[in-house]
Amino acid sequence: MSKESRATLKDVARASGVSTATVSFVLNDTPGQTIPETTRDRVREAARDLGYTPHRLARALREGSSRVVLLKLGDLRPGHSLDGFVTGMRHELWRHDYTLVVHPGGADRAALAELVATLAPRAVVDLARPYQGDVGDGETEGSDGGWTDGLAAHTMTQLTYLAERGHANVAFAVPGEAAAGGLAALRLRYAREAWSAVGAGDLHRVSVATGSASTADALRNLRGMHPEVSAVAAFDDEAAFRVLAAMADLDLSAPGDLAVIGFDDGPYGALWRPSLTSVHIDGEGFGRQAARAALGIEPQEPAAPTSVVVQRGST
Amino acid sequence: MSKESRATLKDVARASGVSTATVSFVLNDTPGQTIPETTRDRVREAARDLGYTPHRLARALREGSSRVVLLKLGDLRPGHSLDGFVTGMRHELWRHDYTLVVHPGGADRAALAELVATLAPRAVVDLARPYQGDVGDGETEGSDGGWTDGLAAHTMTQLTYLAERGHANVAFAVPGEAAAGGLAALRLRYAREAWSAVGAGDLHRVSVATGSASTADALRNLRGMHPEVSAVAAFDDEAAFRVLAAMADLDLSAPGDLAVIGFDDGPYGALWRPSLTSVHIDGEGFGRQAARAALGIEPQEPAAPTSVVVQRGST
DNA sequence: AGTGTCCACTTATTCGATTTAGTGATGCTC
DNA sequence: GAGCATCACTAAATCGAATAAGTGGACACT
Missing domain, CATH: 1.10.260.40 (lambda repressor-like DNA-binding domains)
Incomplete structure (x- = not known):
C-alpha cells in the first residue's frame, strides 16, 4: 500500500x-x-x-471510462434530504464497484466540463437538470432515479397535511431570488396540482425575498387581499423561516394567526421559535434508485420511498 | 467534442x-x-x-498521478466560509491546470480510500486533520494553507469585539455532541488564549446540546454561578442559535440580558429574531493558499486574509 | 490415420500520452 | 577534412490492465 x-x-x-x-x-x-x-x-x-x-487509471484508460459516477448538485443546498440521497447513492454504487464523486458547483459550466474530462465518469447524474428547460450538451447523462417524481409526492404530503388539519385556503411561499429558479416553479406547479386534488379552497403564491421588509410587505398584502388564508406551505425550510421572521415583524404569531409548514426538514427547524413543522424526506432510497439508474440496472425496490410530516410548533 | x-x-x-x-x-x-x-x-x-x-487518464497513467487535488471536508458543515474556501481553492488550482474534487464524507474511511485509489490525486488536503490527534495512514497529504492558523485569528476577532464593547466576563458556547470533536476543543483553547490577551475578566465554558432543555439548564446554571457574565461567544452560528433558543425559553432577551455573537456568518443569522451578530471569514483567500500549498508552490499573498464582525441585533 | 474439438493457457496489441535515447544533417573549428 | 557540437527531429519504451487471436497438447470420433 x-x-x-x-x-x-x-x-x-x-x-x-x-x-x-x-x-x-x-x-x-x-x-x-x-x-x-x-x-x-x-x-x-x-x-x-x-x-x-x-490500478484504476490503467483500467479506465483501457475500458474507455472510469468506474465513477459524477453527481452534479446544481443549486440544491445541503442540510436537506440531499445528504441522505448522496449517502444512499454512494452505498449502492459501492456495491457495484463504482465510486461516487459529488460536484457541488452551481452554474459553473467550465468546472463541470473539467471534472468530466478529468474523471471520464461512466455517468453524470444532474439533479438540477429536470428543473432547467435546456438539455445541455447532451453528453453522458443519467436519470435521477425518480427524484423529480418524488418531489410531486412530497409536495402532496405537505399539502395533504394542511388539508387534513382543516385549512381550506393556503399560500405557497417561494423564494424571491433567481437562484431557486426552475425548481421553485416546479414545486409551485406540483403544489397547485396537489391542492386541486386535496384542498377545499384556493392556493395563492407569496414571494419571500432576502430582505425581510419586502417579505413583510408581501405577507401584509396577501392577508389584505385574502384574509381567509390560514396556512402557508413553504418551498423549503429557509423560505418558511423568512415567513416566520416577517410574521414576527408584523406581530403575528404561528400557528394562531397563520400556520407554517416547511419542506425537507433541515437541522434548524427544531431550534426556531416557534419550532417548524416540516416534511421529512427519505433521501437514501432515492439515492439508491438513482445509482441503479445511472448504471443501467433494473430498479430494485418498487415500493416508492416516502416522506412524512414532522409536526412541531408552527402548525 | x-x-x-x-x-x-x-x-x-x-x-x-x-x-x-x-x-x-x-x-x-x-x-x-x-x-x-x-x-x-x-x-x-x-x-x-x-x-x-x-486525454487526462492517459496522461495520469503515465505521470503516476492525475492532476487532481482531493479536498476532504470531514465534519465541517457548509454554509460557512467553507464555501468560499472551496471556491478559492478551485480557482487557484484551475490556474495551474489542476482540478479540485471535494469529498464531503465524514468519518467514512473506506469511501475516502476508494476515492483516492480511483482518482490517484496529486495531493489530498484534509481540513479535519489538524483537529484530530492522529495522523492517519501517512499517505499523500497536504497542508491546509493556514486554515488552522486563521482559526486562531478569527477567534481573536470574535472576542476582541466583545472586549471592545465593554464585556468583561464572557462565556464560550461549544456544541455538546461529539461531532464537533477536536475542532471545538481547539476553538475553546484559542478563545482562552484570546481572552487572556484582550479580556478584562474570566472566560467560562457552556455546553449547548441538541435538546433545548439541557441547554437551558446549562445556561441557568451559568447565570447562577457567574451572574457577572454579560456575553456569549459561540463556537458557530448554530451553537449561537441554541443559546438564543434557550434564552427564549428562560424569558431572557438578547442583547439586554446577554449579548450573543456567532461565528462564521451563516445564511440564517440575518433571519433569526433577534438577528445574529457573527464573524464573517474570507474563505477564498485561504482556499487559494491551500491550493498553492498542495501543489508545493510558494505562497503568494503574505497579507493574511482577514475576518470581520458583522454586527446585527444580538449584541 | 486423419480430422475435429476442447482445454489451458500465452502472445501480442491496444488504450493515449510522456520521455529517454537516439539519428541524420548541417555548421563550425583546428 | 577530421572531429565535434548543435539542430530538428523520430523510434520505441513505458505506465497497468484488458482482450482478440492464437498455440500446443490431450482426447474422441469415424
Whole structure:
C-alpha cells in the first residue's frame, strides 16, 4: 500500500507462474474462459499475498471510462434530504464497484466540463437538470432515479397535511431570488396540482425575498387581499423561516394567526421559535434508485420511498 | 467534442506532419527541446483545428498521478466560509491546470480510500486533520494553507469585539455532541488564549446540546454561578442559535440580558429574531493558499486574509 | 490415420500520452 | 577534412490492465 511499489498484474503473474492474461481472466471472472480451479486458487492466493489492487487509471484508460459516477448538485443546498440521497447513492454504487464523486458547483459550466474530462465518469447524474428547460450538451447523462417524481409526492404530503388539519385556503411561499429558479416553479406547479386534488379552497403564491421588509410587505398584502388564508406551505425550510421572521415583524404569531409548514426538514427547524413543522424526506432510497439508474440496472425496490410530516410548533 | 471520435496526439501528429513526440514537446512546452517557431506554429494550429484535448487518464497513467487535488471536508458543515474556501481553492488550482474534487464524507474511511485509489490525486488536503490527534495512514497529504492558523485569528476577532464593547466576563458556547470533536476543543483553547490577551475578566465554558432543555439548564446554571457574565461567544452560528433558543425559553432577551455573537456568518443569522451578530471569514483567500500549498508552490499573498464582525441585533 | 474439438493457457496489441535515447544533417573549428 | 557540437527531429519504451487471436497438447470420433 505504501509508496515504494504497489503490486501490478505482472507481479501477480510472476508469483503464480502464469501470464498476465490468465491473471486478469481469473480476477475478473471473465466468462468464456476455461481455467481449472487449482490454477484459479493459485492466482487468487498470489494476488492476496501481494496485496494486489487493480490500478484504476490503467483500467479506465483501457475500458474507455472510469468506474465513477459524477453527481452534479446544481443549486440544491445541503442540510436537506440531499445528504441522505448522496449517502444512499454512494452505498449502492459501492456495491457495484463504482465510486461516487459529488460536484457541488452551481452554474459553473467550465468546472463541470473539467471534472468530466478529468474523471471520464461512466455517468453524470444532474439533479438540477429536470428543473432547467435546456438539455445541455447532451453528453453522458443519467436519470435521477425518480427524484423529480418524488418531489410531486412530497409536495402532496405537505399539502395533504394542511388539508387534513382543516385549512381550506393556503399560500405557497417561494423564494424571491433567481437562484431557486426552475425548481421553485416546479414545486409551485406540483403544489397547485396537489391542492386541486386535496384542498377545499384556493392556493395563492407569496414571494419571500432576502430582505425581510419586502417579505413583510408581501405577507401584509396577501392577508389584505385574502384574509381567509390560514396556512402557508413553504418551498423549503429557509423560505418558511423568512415567513416566520416577517410574521414576527408584523406581530403575528404561528400557528394562531397563520400556520407554517416547511419542506425537507433541515437541522434548524427544531431550534426556531416557534419550532417548524416540516416534511421529512427519505433521501437514501432515492439515492439508491438513482445509482441503479445511472448504471443501467433494473430498479430494485418498487415500493416508492416516502416522506412524512414532522409536526412541531408552527402548525 | 462528441462521442464518435476525439482527436488524439497521433491525429495531431499526422495532421502537422511530425511525430507524436514532437507534438507532445510543443504542446507541453517541454524545456530543453529545440524546435523552431515555424514548426511549433504548425503543430499548435493543427491541434486547434482538430479540437485536440489531452486525454487526462492517459496522461495520469503515465505521470503516476492525475492532476487532481482531493479536498476532504470531514465534519465541517457548509454554509460557512467553507464555501468560499472551496471556491478559492478551485480557482487557484484551475490556474495551474489542476482540478479540485471535494469529498464531503465524514468519518467514512473506506469511501475516502476508494476515492483516492480511483482518482490517484496529486495531493489530498484534509481540513479535519489538524483537529484530530492522529495522523492517519501517512499517505499523500497536504497542508491546509493556514486554515488552522486563521482559526486562531478569527477567534481573536470574535472576542476582541466583545472586549471592545465593554464585556468583561464572557462565556464560550461549544456544541455538546461529539461531532464537533477536536475542532471545538481547539476553538475553546484559542478563545482562552484570546481572552487572556484582550479580556478584562474570566472566560467560562457552556455546553449547548441538541435538546433545548439541557441547554437551558446549562445556561441557568451559568447565570447562577457567574451572574457577572454579560456575553456569549459561540463556537458557530448554530451553537449561537441554541443559546438564543434557550434564552427564549428562560424569558431572557438578547442583547439586554446577554449579548450573543456567532461565528462564521451563516445564511440564517440575518433571519433569526433577534438577528445574529457573527464573524464573517474570507474563505477564498485561504482556499487559494491551500491550493498553492498542495501543489508545493510558494505562497503568494503574505497579507493574511482577514475576518470581520458583522454586527446585527444580538449584541 | 486423419480430422475435429476442447482445454489451458500465452502472445501480442491496444488504450493515449510522456520521455529517454537516439539519428541524420548541417555548421563550425583546428 | 577530421572531429565535434548543435539542430530538428523520430523510434520505441513505458505506465497497468484488458482482450482478440492464437498455440500446443490431450482426447474422441469415424
